[in-house]
Amino acid sequence: MADIEELKKKIMEWAEKSTKPKFYFKDIGKAAPEVGLREIKKAVTALVQEQKLELWSSGSTSMYGVKGKGITEEAQMGKHEE
Amino acid sequence: MAKFETPLLDELEKGPWPSFVSDIKRQAKKKPVLEDLLGQVELSYKDKETHWKHGGIVGVFGYGGGVIGRYSDMPEKFPGVAHFHTMRVNQPSGLYYSTKYLEQILDIWERRGSGLTNMHGSTGDIVLLGTTTPQLEEVFWELTHNLNTDLGGSGSNLRTPSCCLGMSRCEWACFDTQAACHHMTNRYQDELHRPAFPYKFKFKFSGCPNDCVAAIARSDMAYIGTWRDDIRIDQAAVQGYVKGELKPNAGAHAGRDWGKFDIVKEVINLCPTKCMSWDGKELKINNKECVRCMHCINVMPRALRPGLDKGCSILFGAKAPILDGQRLATLVVPFIKMEPPYEEVHALIEKVFDWWMEHGKNRERLGELIQRLSLKEFLKAIEVKAIPQMVKEPRSNPYIFWEEKDVPGGWTRDLAAFRKKHPL
Ligand code: SF4
Numbered sequence: 001m002a003d004i005e006e007l008k009k010k011i012m013e014w015a016e017k018s019t020k021p022k023f024y025f026k027d028i029g030k031a032a033p034e035v036g037l038r039e040i041k042k043a044v045t046a047l048v049q050e051q052k053l054e055l056w057s058s059g060s061t062s063m064y065g066v067k068g069k070g071i072t073e074e075a076q077m078g079k080h081e082e
Numbered sequence: 083m084a085k086f087e088t089p090l091l092d093e094l095e096k097g098p099w100p101s102f103v104s105d106i107k108r109q110a111k112k113k114p115v116l117e118d119l120l121g122q123v124e125l126s127y128k129d130k131e132t133h134w135k136h137g138g139i140v141g142v143f144g145y146g147g148g149v150i151g152r153y154s155d156m157p158e159k160f161p162g163v164a165h166f167h168t169m170r171v172n173q174p175s176g177l178y179y180s181t182k183y184l185e186q187i188l189d190i191w192e193r194r195g196s197g198l199t200n201m202h203g204s205t206g207d208i209v210l211l212g213t214t215t216p217q218l219e220e221v222f223w224e225l226t227h228n229l230n231t232d233l234g235g236s237g238s239n240l241r242t243p244s245c246c247l248g249m250s251r252c253e254w255a256c257f258d259t260q261a262a263c264h265h266m267t268n269r270y271q272d273e274l275h276r277p278a279f280p281y282k283f284k285f286k287f288s289g290c291p292n293d294c295v296a297a298i299a300r301s302d303m304a305y306i307g308t309w310r311d312d313i314r315i316d317q318a319a320v321q322g323y324v325k326g327e328l329k330p331n332a333g334a335h336a337g338r339d340w341g342k343f344d345i346v347k348e349v350i351n352l353c354p355t356k357c358m359s360w361d362g363k364e365l366k367i368n369n370k371e372c373v374r375c376m377h378c379i380n381v382m383p384r385a386l387r388p389g390l391d392k393g394c395s396i397l398f399g400a401k402a403p404i405l406d407g408q409r410l411a412t413l414v415v416p417f418i419k420m421e422p423p424y425e426e427v428h429a430l431i432e433k434v435f436d437w438w439m440e441h442g443k444n445r446e447r448l449g450e451l452i453q454r455l456s457l458k459e460f461l462k463a464i465e466v467k468a469i470p471q472m473v474k475e476p477r478s479n480p481y482i483f484w485e486e487k488d489v490p491g492g493w494t495r496d497l498a499a500f501r502k503k504h505p506l
């Protein structure tokens with residue numbers, strides 16, 4: 001059982017370093033390969049609730065991203081140009 | 083006077099069938115923002131490309147599905163649809179509604195959305211089309227607090243499970259599809275609302291092999307009711323059909339004169355495994371050979387009924403994409419009891435989820451993963467033994483390879499000895 005705070009930190013470090021603005025859930029596993037995906041899910045869910053990560057979805061698939069990085073909610077509404 | 087000319091959309095109002103264009107035009111009289119929807123869709127037909135942006139970052143707090151962000155790529159020209167999000171609402175099992183419930187849900191959507199709905203989406207959800215970001219939490223609050231209704235699944239989640247109306251109206255149901263669907267929806271809430279799968283995953287429950295929800299074609303995990311004892315036969319009712327006293331197919335094909343009912347031509351000879359016989363007096367079924375296709379039962383429902391030892395078959399790996407790559411599900415569990423507390427089924431589901439999450443590539447459905455890594459690997463992961471019925475075409479496409487430990491006595495390979503006997 002991994003320490004969730006530790007895991008959250010590792011995930012955020014990995015996510016902030018990532019060159020991609022959005023990533024699939026599975027790729028987040030690379031932040032802590034020693035931990036199972038179910039543990040990762042708990043940490044990711046907590047990070048989404050804390051509004052550090054956010055979800056992008058096309059309707060058929062979902063991706064996670066660091067809040068504010070890449071496309072933002074405002075940009076989607078056409079208020080800002082990316 | 084319409085805000086935009088829509089000559090291309092108007093074409094879709096011609097002909098005898100219902101038209102979504104007429105529906106939107108009617109609703110636009112109440113909701114002027116829909117004029118912009120008509121304008122944008124017309125332009126999409128003209129430009130031959132969509133003017134919706136791809137996806138979006140919207141949702142309700144705590145959920146990673148159920149809301150699909152839709153943004154116009156021309157918000158200045160079509161401000162009414164600058165954001166026009168879809169909400170997927172978990173439908174009740176078997177799609178039963180009271181009038182009061184429908185009025186309430188439509189009332190919410192008239193007040194907080196465009197009023198446009200799609201009853202139902204192909205996953206089964208009630209689809210509420212078109213609202214703005216600030217309304218999402220409000221709609222969610224009203225649905226959950228006033229209607230005791232949840233959002234459905236979208237994205238890389240378990241999708242809203244769906245079922246046929248089963249035992250509520252259909253005597254053929256071999257398990258309570260509505261109860262099973264409701265149970266699994268509640269048990270797998272985390273999978274439904276928080277995306278962590280490689281892609282979508284669908285459960286569909288049909289009470290018998292007629293498969294009214296097309297589980298075999300449309301779900302990653304299809305539950306199809308079946309029985310393992312004998313078809314129940316009422317010989318007097320069989321005579322009733324033969325003498326023309328009872329209508330075949332319960333009169334379902336009565337719109338045309340098909341001539342006198344011929345049991346041999348219409349039932350016995352159409353049995354796919356030829357396991358039925360009729361000597362003019364008695365109908366016999368060699369139940370061992372019956373594949374439970376339902377044909378004979380559908381034709382003579384008063385005379386033939388499914389057996390009494392009922393449960394379901396579980397098949398895996400179907401998908402029904404819009405363009406290409408359709409795939410039917412593969413039978414993996416021929417029979418399992420489908421009754422509360424469903425523990426055996428949970429254990430199976432969770433093994434499947436674990437295997438797919440671990441090995442599935444991003445955007446790879448379960449069926450594709452099984453094809454990539456082999457059915458054998460899948461069976462090993464879910465701890466199910468291979469049986470001959472899983473082999474679709476013996477010898478032409480064998481996908482079960484024996485390992486030495488599977489064969490009593492094992493084997494040793496001596497290539498030199500083999501070559502000596504079979505020189506090249
Ligand atoms: S799938 Fe079978 S049990 Fe369900 S409604 Fe259809 S015929 Fe009835």
Ligand code: SF4
Pocket residue numbers: 352353354355356357358367371372373374375376377378379
């Ligand atoms: S259910 Fe199908 S396979 Fe079974 S006896 Fe009837 S027609 Fe034959």
